[in-house]
Amino acid sequence: MAKKGILLVNLGSPRSTKVADVKEYLDEFLMDEKVIDFRWFFRALLVRGIILNTRPKKSAAAYETVWTDEGSPLIFITERIKKKLQKIVDVPVEIGMRYAEPSIETGMRKLTEQGVTEIVLFPLYPQYAMSTTETVIEKADEVRKKHFPDIKVNYIQPFYNREIYIDCLAESIREKLPENFDALQFSYHGVPERHIYKTDPTNTCNLNDCCSRDENPSHQFCYRHQCFKVTEKVIAKLGLPKEKVMVTFQSRLGSDKWMEPYTDETLEGLGKKGIKNLAIVCPAFVSDCLETLEEISVEGKEQFEHGGGENFHYIPCLNDEDRWIEVVKTLCEEKLHEFYLV
Numbered sequence: 001m002a003k004k005g006i007l008l009v010n011l012g013s014p015r016s017t018k019v020a021d022v023k024e025y026l027d028e029f030l031m032d033e034k035v036i037d038f039r040w041f042f043r044a045l046l047v048r049g050i051i052l053n054t055r056p057k058k059s060a061a062a063y064e065t066v067w068t069d070e071g072s073p074l075i076f077i078t079e080r081i082k083k084k085l086q087k088i089v090d091v092p093v094e095i096g097m098r099y100a101e102p103s104i105e106t107g108m109r110k111l112t113e114q115g116v117t118e119i120v121l122f123p124l125y126p127q128y129a130m131s132t133t134e135t136v137i138e139k140a141d142e143v144r145k146k147h148f149p150d151i152k153v154n155y156i157q158p159f160y161n162r163e164i165y166i167d168c169l170a171e172s173i174r175e176k177l178p179e180n181f182d183a184l185q186f187s188y189h190g191v192p193e194r195h196i197y198k199t200d201p202t203n204t205c206n207l208n209d210c211c212s213r214d215e216n217p218s219h220q221f222c223y224r225h226q227c228f229k230v231t232e233k234v235i236a237k238l239g240l241p242k243e244k245v246m247v248t249f250q251s252r253l254g255s256d257k258w259m260e261p262y263t264d265e266t267l268e269g270l271g272k273k274g275i276k277n278l279a280i281v282c283p284a285f286v287s288d289c290l291e292t293l294e295e296i297s298v299e300g301k302e303q304f305e306h307g308g309g310e311n312f313h314y315i316p317c318l319n320d321e322d323r324w325i326e327v328v329k330t331l332c333e334e335k336l337h338e339f340y341l342v
């Protein structure tokens, strides 16, 4: 009789805030062809010849500001999600990171050591992107074929449009919204525009109005559409007027054209537009991490205040909130049942 298990997969963090460890992590991350999508030679030239000469020091200093006694927030929050989920499901649960440790291989090994032969793998990203969902699935397939050829893996799809997730996110935001705010900003992690074109098998997305349409063949693989959809559904639940809401994209890297508008430039300009009280949320991330705790809560606040803003209110990610753990459980159980159906 097959034994089932759950593997929760998140992005991963360096093992410590030492510059050498951050460099090793960034090397693995940025040398991933699904992240920097150039041929190996040009990727290595850019990453190892340019980025890794300066970025590790800067990133290590940033990690230093968010690191705690428990380590990287991204890792210990994923660990907490695992522990809470384990209490309410009756199959083993492990975590694995796309980059660094504990790796996907480590997570799969821990599951197989408990006798698991069928894994439900959950990439913890609400929206599909080549640099997140797709690279996780590719890596997990590679690991499975190489080390665990006899196990089956079933993947949970991006859940950006699932009502249970939207309800959960909307409720979480509602509870944390300040009494008075002039605008609510949805800041999603950006991707280069090229990635969206590249992963559109239908060639019907031109990164224009089509991403906001209710129906378009490209939506299943369009990160931009999926960010807009989450925003649209959440503000409908919250009963907020569109005029009070903004969507922006953060964390760009390099000189390519990334999706616009950019979060940092927007934040600098809000004060002059009369937005003095801002609430901001980052729904591309289910757990708080460097990109929310440092880039938004600290740097973003400074950018907003520099531009004349007064009250900046960061709304934390879902992290290990009980209502979110229930959503994780439901999505996992749906996939666990698919195993019974085949």
Ligand SMILES: C=CC1=C(C)c2cc3[nH]c(cc4nc(cc5[nH]c(cc1n2)c(C)c5CCC(=O)O)C(CCC(=O)O)=C4C)c(C)c3C=C
Pocket (backbone or CB within 6 Å): 011, 012, 013, 014, 026, 034, 035, 036, 055, 059, 072, 074, 125, 129, 131, 132, 189, 190, 191, 192, 251, 253, 284, 285, 288, 289, 290, 291
């Ligand atoms: C949530 C989805 C994410 C997408 C899409 C994404 C794309 C993407 N990221 C980079 C470059 C960097 N991202 C970094 C950190 C980081 N990115 C995500 C998530 C997405 N990235 C998370 C959760 C984190 C935080 C990790 C942590 O340890 O807390 C970093 C490292 C930090 C830094 O130096 O700024 C880089 C670099 C690219 C190039 C990209 C798409 C092409």
Ligand SMILES: [Fe+2]
Pocket (backbone or CB within 6 Å): 205, 206, 207, 208, 210, 211, 218, 219, 222, 224, 225
């Ligand atoms: Fe689109």
Ligand SMILES: [Fe+2]
Pocket (backbone or CB within 6 Å): 189, 251
């Ligand atoms: Fe990133």
